[in-house]
Amino acid sequence: MARLLRIDASARLHGSHSREIADYFQTRWLQQHPDDEVVARNLLRDPVPHIEDATISGFYTPASEHDAGLKTATALSDQLIEELMSSDLLLISTPMYNFSLPSVLKAWVDQIVRIGYTFNFDPDTGFTGLVQGKRAVVVTATGAVFSNPAMSAFNYLDPYLRTLLGFLGITDSHFVSVEGTTTDEAAMENSKRAAREAIDHYILKTA
Numbered sequence: 001m002a003r004l005l006r007i008d009a010s011a012r013l014h015g016s017h018s019r020e021i022a023d024y025f026q027t028r029w030l031q032q033h034p035d036d037e038v039v040a041r042n043l044l045r046d047p048v049p050h051i052e053d054a055t056i057s058g059f060y061t062p063a064s065e066h067d068a069g070l071k072t073a074t075a076l077s078d079q080l081i082e083e084l085m086s087s088d089l090l091l092i093s094t095p096m097y098n099f100s101l102p103s104v105l106k107a108w109v110d111q112i113v114r115i116g117y118t119f120n121f122d123p124d125t126g127f128t129g130l131v132q133g134k135r136a137v138v139v140t141a142t143g144a145v146f147s148n149p150a151m152s153a154f155n156y157l158d159p160y161l162r163t164l165l166g167f168l169g170i171t172d173s174h175f176v177s178v179e180g181t182t183t184d185e186a187a188m189e190n191s192k193r194a195a196r197e198a199i200d201h202y203i204l205k206t207a
């Protein structure tokens with residue numbers, strides 16, 4: 001039995017295109033892997049707080065030296081990292097907001113990117129991601145059509161998430177996009193169809 005960690009970031013609780021395609025992924029995945037477990041975090045219903053001064057102190061103080069205050073300040077990060085490390089597949093669904101990721105997703109990222117836990121740094125060898133042996137599927141929804149070469153320079157969402165996942169050690173990542181959700185209905189329907197086909201293909205390939 002494997003564990004799928006699902007992170008949803010759209011502010012829309014109804015009518016979200018990224019969530020719709022992530023639902024499709026989850027349904028298809030569970031058809032193929034009925035014994036798998038899904039751990040879901042809806043970042044709108046259950047927002048992750050921003051890191052604070054004490055969180056950062058906790059991140060850079062060895063856990064063995066944490067007093068009660070630092071233990072409290074890092075408890076949520078510990079829990080979110082445990083969720084990530086104990087999962088086999090990470091499914092993120094996210095819209096583009098203002099060319100990048102929603103702040104609720106960034107708040108989650110800031111809690112889970114932690115030295116000694118999810119990455120290490122060595123002055124001689126540089127950074128090493130510690131989130132090894134996992135796969136990721138990222139579903140994005142954008143109002144504009146970023147597969148149009150004239151728009152690609154404005155897309156700070158996919159490149160950011162790709163870099164982040166690679167930095168953490170998740171090199172096996174698969175991106176599925178729904179485009180044109182506010183500007184081009186035909187493009188949106190086409191990309192939804194392509195997204196479902198890509199998911200079907202992915203699930204067969206990884207079965």
Ligand SMILES: Cc1cc2nc3c(=O)[nH]c(=O)nc-3n(C[C@H](O)[C@H](O)[C@H](O)COP(=O)(O)O)c2cc1C
Nearest residue numbers: 010016017018095096097098099141142143144181
């Ligand atoms: C606050 C806000 C900012 C947005 N910024 C962008 C943007 O920079 N580029 C873009 O293509 N679409 C932008 N959109 C449109 C969303 O990406 C689009 O509606 C997407 O479908 C939202 O995801 P969802 O359907 O999963 O909720 C923005 C929407 C909102 C609400």
